Each structure stands twice: as structure tokens, then as C-alpha cells.
Amino acid sequence: MKALIGLAALVALPAVATEPVVRMTCHFSSPEGPKELTLAIDTVKKTVDSSPPLPVKIEDSLFSWQSGATTFSINRYTxxxxxxxSEQPELMTGSCAKAEQKL
Structure with a gap:
């Protein structure tokens, strides 16, 4: 019986990224010209590094969060x-890649 309860608890755990903190560099176009943004998403705390940290929704294919009326999303596959x-869901677009750690 205890083994079944333990197995049920294991199956109920949500899937998260293999790394506790995912660091990315994102490039996007803005009205002022090309921009670069470095992000760190803590998959354990489910936050993005901002001041203060903002909650992140972590799905199989998407990271998404909101700051005021602005929504941010990163497709985890592409x-x-x-x-x-809400009026302009694709106001600015770009791409993100895993950031390389500098030594």
C-alpha cells in the first residue's frame, strides 16, 4: 500500500526543466531598433529574474509571464x-537561445 501511495505522489509531480535555472539570451526588434535581453528563469521557484521576480507559467512548450499589461512568452521548442x-499580442517578436556561460 505504501508503495502505491509513493508511486501516486511521484506521478503527480509536475514536469520541470532538467536545470533549476534556465539562462537565455533573446534578440528582438523594437521601435527603437534591435534589442538584446538576457533572462534567467528559475524552474523551481517558477520566477523570471526581474525586480521583483515575476511568476512564470511553465508549460511543456512555453514559458510565459506578465508585467503590468505586457505579456512575454518563449516557445521552448523553437x-x-x-x-x-491584449490588443497587440505580437507587438515585438524575436528569438531566444540558451545563454553560454562565460568563464
Missing amino acids: GKFLIGT
């Missing part, structure tokens, strides 16, 4: 990066 609002 790296497509979207910044938008």
Missing part, C-alpha cells in the same frame, strides 16, 4: 520570443 499586449 525559441520564438513574443512581447505583446
Whole structure:
């Protein structure tokens, strides 16, 4: 019986990335010209590095979060990066890639 309860608890755990913190560099176009943004998403705390940290929704194919009226999303398969609002969901678009750690 205890083994079944333990197995049920294991199956109920949500899937998360293999690394506790995913660091990415994102490039996107803005009205002022090309921009670069470095992000760190903590998959354990489910936050993105901002001040203060913002909650991130972590799905199989998507990271998404909101800051005020602005929504951010990153496709975890393609790296497509979207910044938008409810009126303009694709206000700015770009791409993200895993950031390389500098030694």
C-alpha cells in the first residue's frame, strides 16, 4: 500500500526543466531598433529574474509571464520570443537561445 501511495505522489509531480535555472539570451526588434535581453528563469521557484521576480507559467512548450499589461512568452521548442499586449499580442517578436556561460 505504501508503495502505491509513493508511486501516486511521484506521478503527480509536475514536469520541470532538467536545470533549476534556465539562462537565455533573446534578440528582438523594437521601435527603437534591435534589442538584446538576457533572462534567467528559475524552474523551481517558477520566477523570471526581474525586480521583483515575476511568476512564470511553465508549460511543456512555453514559458510565459506578465508585467503590468505586457505579456512575454518563449516557445521552448523553437525559441520564438513574443512581447505583446491584449490588443497587440505580437507587438515585438524575436528569438531566444540558451545563454553560454562565460568563464
